Amino acid sequence: MKRIATLALSLVLAAAAIAQEAPAGDKPQRVKKQLRDYSEYLPKAGEFSVGFSLDPIATFVGNLFNGNTFNSLDNLAGEPMFCPTPSIVSIVGGYMLTDQLGVKVNLGFGCNVYSRNGYAQDDAALLLNPLSEAKVVDSYKDKRLSGSIAAGVEYRVGKQSPVQGVFGGGVLYALGHEAHSYKYGNAITELNQAPSHNTTIFPTSVTTSSIPYMPNARILSDQATNLIHRVGIYASVGVEWFVAPKISLGANVNLNLCYTVNPARKTIYEGWNYVTSQVEEYTDLVAPASHGFIFSTDNIGANLMLNFYF
Numbered sequence: 462m463k464r465i466a467t468l469a470l471s472l473v474l475a476a477a478a479i480a481q482e483a484p485a486g487d488k489p490q491r492v493k494k495q496l497r498d499y500s501e502y503l504p505k506a507g508e509f510s511v512g513f514s515l516d517p518i519a520t521f522v523g524n525l526f527n528g529n530t531f532n533s534l535d536n537l538a539g540e541p542m543f544c545p546t547p548s549i550v551s552i553v554g555g556y557m558l559t560d561q562l563g564v565k566v567n568l569g570f571g572c573n574v575y576s577r578n579g580y581a582q583d584d585a586a587l588l589l590n591p592l593s594e595a596k597v598v599d600s601y602k603d604k605r606l607s608g609s610i611a612a613g614v615e616y617r618v619g620k621q622s623p624v625q626g627v628f629g630g631g632v633l634y635a636l637g638h639e640a641h642s643y644k645y646g647n648a649i650t651e652l653n654q655a656p657s658h659n660t661t662i663f664p665t666s667v668t669t670s671s672i673p674y675m676p677n678a679r680i681l682s683d684q685a686t687n688l689i690h691r692v693g694i695y696a697s698v699g700v701e702w703f704v705a706p707k708i709s710l711g712a713n714v715n716l717n718l719c720y721t722v723n724p725a726r727k728t729i730y731e732g733w734n735y736v737t738s739q740v741e742e743y744t745d746l747v748a749p750a751s752h753g754f755i756f757s758t759d760n761i762g763a764n765l766m767l768n769f770y771f
Contacts, residue, residue, distance in 0.1 A: 576603075671745070
C-alpha cells in the first residue's frame with residue numbers, strides 16, 4: 462500500500478508540473494500552410510510566346526488504340542484561325558504587353574499541289590495491232606493554295622495558381638484557290654470519239670452527257686474563276702495550365718463571324734462536235750459567285766495547344 466500511495470503522489474506532482482508549463486486556456490497553435498509561389502511559371506510583361514497544336518498528337522495517340530493502320534504526325538504546328546482549302550499550317554505567336562494583357566498573331570499558309578499518273582490502253586496501237594499491250598499515261602493534278610492572318614488581344618485571369626483563364630478576340634482574313642486539271646494519253650479523233658482512259662486516278666467522272674452535240678466530252682479542268690475571300694471577327698475563351706516555368710498546356714474554343722465571298726466555278730470539257738465535225742472545248746458554268754455571313758466555330762473549333770514563353 463505504501464508503494465501505491467507513493468506512485469499516486471508522483472503522478473499528481475507530475476501533472477501539476479505540466480499544468481504550470483502550459484497555462485490554462487492556451488490551445489495548440491495551427492501551422493499555417495504556405496501557398497506555393499508560381500510567379501516564375503506565369504508569363505510576364507515583355508515576353509514572347511510560340512504555340513504548337515496538340516491535336517495531331519491526340520489523334521496519333523488515339524489511333525494507336527483504335528486499330529487505325531494509317532497513322533502519322535502531320536501538321537504539327539499552330540492551329541489556323543481559318544482555311545478556305547485543306548492542308549494548311551500556321552504559326553502562332555504572341556507578346557505580353559503586361560502580365561495579364563497580350564497580343565496574338567496567327568499566320569497561316571497552305572500549298573498542296575500533287576499529281577497522280579496512271580496507265581491507259583493505247584487505242585492507236587491497238588487499232589494497228591489487236592494484240593498490242595502498249596499503254597499511254599493519263600494524269601490528274603490537284604492544286605490548292607491558301608493563306609490566312611488573325612490578330613487580336615488576350616487577357617489572362619489568375620495569379621496564385623498554375624492555371625490561368627484566357628479570354629480574347631480579334632479580326633481575321635483569309636483567301637484561297639482550288640483547281641483541278643486532267644491530261645490524257647489518247648487523243649480524241651473522228652474515228653475515236655470516246656478514247657480509253659484510266660478510271661482510277663480521277664476523283665470524278667471524266668465524261669459528261671449534258672452537251673447534246675458532244676456526248677462523249679471529257680473534262681479538262683475544274684476550278685474557281687477567282688480567289689475565295691473571307692473576313693471577320695472572332696472571340697475565344699480557354700485555359701492554360703503551366704506544367705513547368707514558361708511552358709503551358711492550353712485548350713480553347715473560338716467563335717467567328719465572317720463575311721465570305723465565293724467566286725464562280727467553271728468546268729472545261731473537250732469532245733468531238735457532231736455539228737462542226739471537229740474537236741472543240743466547251744465551258745460549263747457550274748455555279749455563279751456567292752457571298753454571305755457565316756457565324757460558327759468552323760475551322761477554329763476546339764484546340765489543344767503547347768505554349769512556350771521566353
